[in-house]
Amino acid sequence: MNRRNFLQQTGALAGAALAGGSVLASPTAVHLPKGKAEHVIFLWLGGGMSQIDTFDPKRRGNSKAAPKLAGSEYDTVDTVVPGVQFCEHLGRTAKLADRMTVLRTINHHLIDEHAFGTNFVHTGRLISGSITYPSIGSIIGHKRGAANPDVPAYMVIGYPNVSRGPGFLGAKGGFVYLVDTESGPAGFSRPDDVSPSRAERRRQLLVPQTAAIPTGSIMQQYTAAQAEAMRLAGPDFMRHFRLQDEPSELRNAYGGEFGQRCLLARRLVQAGVRFIEVSHNLNFINGTGWDTHNEGQQNQHLLIKELDIALSALISDLEKQGILDKTLIALGTEFGRPASYDGRGGRGHQGTCFSLLLAGGGLNHQGAYGVTDELSKTIVENPVSIPDFHATIHAAVGINPAEELFDGSRPVPITDGGQPIAQLFS
Numbered sequence: 001m002n003r004r005n006f007l008q009q010t011g012a013l014a015g016a017a018l019a020g021g022s023v024l025a026s027p028t029a030v031h032l033p034k035g036k037a038e039h040v041i042f043l044w045l046g047g048g049m050s051q052i053d054t055f056d057p058k059r060r061g062n063s064k065a066a067p068k069l070a071g072s073e074y075d076t077v078d079t080v081v082p083g084v085q086f087c088e089h090l091g092r093t094a095k096l097a098d099r100m101t102v103l104r105t106i107n108h109h110l111i112d113e114h115a116f117g118t119n120f121v122h123t124g125r126l127i128s129g130s131i132t133y134p135s136i137g138s139i140i141g142h143k144r145g146a147a148n149p150d151v152p153a154y155m156v157i158g159y160p161n162v163s164r165g166p167g168f169l170g171a172k173g174g175f176v177y178l179v180d181t182e183s184g185p186a187g188f189s190r191p192d193d194v195s196p197s198r199a200e201r202r203r204q205l206l207v208p209q210t211a212a213i214p215t216g217s218i219m220q221q222y223t224a225a226q227a228e229a230m231r232l233a234g235p236d237f238m239r240h241f242r243l244q245d246e247p248s249e250l251r252n253a254y255g256g257e258f259g260q261r262c263l264l265a266r267r268l269v270q271a272g273v274r275f276i277e278v279s280h281n282l283n284f285i286n287g288t289g290w291d292t293h294n295e296g297q298q299n300q301h302l303l304i305k306e307l308d309i310a311l312s313a314l315i316s317d318l319e320k321q322g323i324l325d326k327t328l329i330a331l332g333t334e335f336g337r338p339a340s341y342d343g344r345g346g347r348g349h350q351g352t353c354f355s356l357l358l359a360g361g362g363l364n365h366q367g368a369y370g371v372t373d374e375l376s377k378t379i380v381e382n383p384v385s386i387p388d389f390h391a392t393i394h395a396a397v398g399i400n401p402a403e404e405l406f407d408g409s410r411p412v413p414i415t416d417g418g419q420p421i422a423q424l425f426s
Contacts, residue, residue: 032395032400032401032402032420033395033420033422033424033425034395034398034400034425035328035361035362035363035395035396035397035398035425036325036326036362036398037325037326037327037328037360037361037362037363037396037397037398038147038274038326038327038397039147039269039273039274039275039276039323039326039327039328039397040137040140040274040275040276040327040328040329040330040361040393040396040397041262041265041266041269041276041278041314041327041328041329041330042136042137042275042276042277042278042330042331042332043262043277043278043280043311043329043330043331043332044158044277044278044279044280044332044333045280045281045290045307045331045332045333046114046118046279046280046281046289046290046333046334047114047281047288047289047290047291047292047333047334048114048117048290048291048292048333048334048335048336048337048349048354049290049333049336049337049354049355050073050290050292050300050336050337050347051104051336051337051353051354051355051376052071052072052073052336052337052338052339052375052376053072053073053074053087053300053304053337054086054087054090054304054307054355055086055087055090055102055104055355055357055368056102056104056355056368056372056376057072057074057076057085057086057087058071058072058339058374058375058376059071059072059374059375060072060074060075061073061339061341063297063298063341063345063346064345068340068341068345070338070339070340070341070375071339071375072087072339073087073297073300073301074087074088074089074301075087075088076088077090077091077094078094079094079095079097079098079367080094080095080096080097080098080367081097081098081366081367081368083367084097084102084367084368087304089301089304089305089308090304090307090308091308092308092309092311092312093307093308093311093312093315095312096312096315096316096359097367097368098365098367099315099319099324099359099360099365100315100329100357100358100359100360100365100367101357101358101359101363101365101366101367101368101369101424102355102356102357102367102368102369103355103356103357103358103369103370103384103389103421104355104368104369104370104371104372104376105353105369105370105371105372105379105381105382105383105384106336106353106354106355106356106384106385106386106389107351107352107353107354107379107383107384107385108120108335108351108352108385108386109351109352110126110351112335112348112349112350112351113349114291114334115163116334117334117335117349117351118161118163118334119162119163120334120386121332121333121334121386121389122135122136122137122163122164122332123135123136123163123167124136124386124387124389124390124415124416124418125416131167131168131407131410131412132162132165132167132168133167133168133412134165134166134167134168134169134173134405135163135164135165135166135167136275136390136393136394137154137156137164137175137275137277138154138164138165138166138167138169138173138174138175139169139173139394139399139405139414140153140154140274140275140393140394140397140399141153141154141173141175141274141275142166142169142172142173142405143399143414144274144397144398144399145274146272146273146274147272147273147274148271148272148273149272150236150237150271150272151237151240151268151271151272151273152175152176152273153273153274153275154173154174154175154176154273154274154275154276155175155176155177155178155185155268155273155275155276155277156175156176156177156178156276156277156279157177157178157179157181157261157264157265157276157277157278157279158177158179158277158278158279159177159179159279160175160177164277168405168407168408168412169405175277178241181241181243181257181260181261181264182241182243183241184238184240184241185241240267240268240271241264241267243260243263243264243267246263246267250263250317251263253309253313253316253317254309254310254313254314254317255306255309255310255313256306256309256310258278258280258281258306258307258310259306259309259310259313261278261279261280261310262278262310262311262313262314263313263314263317265278265314266314266317266318266321269318269323269327270321270323280303280306280307280310281303281306285299285302285303285306287299289303290303290333292337292346292347293342293344293346293347293348294342294344294345294346295344295345295346296346297341297345297346297347298345311329311331311359314329315329315359315360318360319360324360324361325360325361325362326361326362327360327361328358328359328360328361328362328363328393328396328397329357329358329359329360329361330356330357330358330359330393331356331357331358331359332356333354333356334351335349335350335351335354336349336350336351336353336354336355336376337349337350337354338350338375338377339375339376339377350377352377352378352379353372353376353377353378353379354376356389358392358393358396358424361396361397362396363396363424363425364423364424364425364426365424366423366424369382369384369421369423369424370382370383370384384421385418386418387415387416387417387418387419388418388419388420388421389418390414390415390418391415391418391419391420392418392420392421392424394414394415394418394420395420395425396420396424399414400414401413401414401415401418401419401420402414402415
């Protein structure tokens with residue numbers, strides 16, 4: 001809420017009170033949907049997924065013609081939802097479209113730059129010089145906690161970044177991360193020569209120093225986080241990262257590196273982790289990742305095919321395990337791509353109209369939501385802001401998106417005025 005709106009609303013309340021009204025005693029009820037999902041798997045496609053080449057295909061273009069013809073890079077395929085099409089390389093996902101909703105009218109009006117977009121989609125807020133906002137993973141972990149006290153509330157399978165972090169929530173809202181699905185997170189297994197009794201003696205040596213740390217200080221937050229890490233250390237936590245315990249047929253169904261990360265995310269959901277972010281394509285299998293400028297566009301199909309295999313396997317596996325309705329899958333990326341091509345056949349950045357996705361989570365899915373123009377450049381119906389996207393996720397896991405958190409004494413609503421998409425809850 002800005003200062004003008006605050007003054008207007010508080011002035012109206014004061015006037016009503018002077019007039020003998022009962023505004024303060026009987027506020028107008030605001031209906032907010034409340035879902036029943038228990039976990040979130042957030043798939044992060046860093047670089048900027050091209051919506052026109054994936055989930056919002058349009059007429060066929062040509063990146064190699066002279067002059068180049070604006071449009072989709074690929075042909076389309078029908079999904080199981082009548083009237084909804086995806087690109088031809090999303091054939092497996094198309095067969096599961098009734099378990100998902102592509103939000104085709106996501107938009108923001110930032111400078112189309114990666115760091116700004118990454119931060120905005122993770123936090124739902126513009127970067128501020130006076131406050132560091134928490135990521136959606138930190139907020140959900142903070143509000144809901146882990147479903148099992150023996151695991152963290154929030155984990156990242158990918159590289160750490162301030163945009164994924166706890167912001168003003170402090171270290172208690174942080175995450176445990178890993179980049180290697182085979183070994184799991186570093187530092188949670190004691191060296192072979194350190195027995196439990198030896199580790200306990202080391203901890204006791206620190207007690208006099210930690211007892212003197214001021215309450216509420218940053219150092220106290222660090223100490224609490226360190227104690228939590230020590231609590232998790234050991235085989236009971238690390239066993240969740242043993243992908244070799246899964247049937248080889250299932251591991252093969254998930255595909256390559258990204259698929260194995262998604263399989264691990266499913267295991268972490270079953271272990272009780274509340275929010276797991278999974279980064280895609282850390283090895284840049286197409287040369288540029290989802291940032292498909294120039295020649296990166298020509299191998300974009302490799303990314304899309306890998307996404308198709310992993311996403312469809314994850315949805316099917318969660319459904320087979322009986323936990324798809326309890327697990328919301330959200331797909332994020334910092335912006336989309338225009339229909340036109342650059343000089344070398346790639347695409348630029350476009351934040352004013354792009355696609356994100358929600359699947360499972362007990363929502364009322366409809367394949368696609370929102371309508372864009374003939375080149376996926378302009379929104380025609382049902383725009384969805386990033387705060388709306390966040391509000392929908394929060395509502396799906398039973399969190400009021402208007403509830404206030406506190407940065408010291410400063411109240412900060414969980415979302416910046418975001419409204420859940422009502423049709424997904426009806």
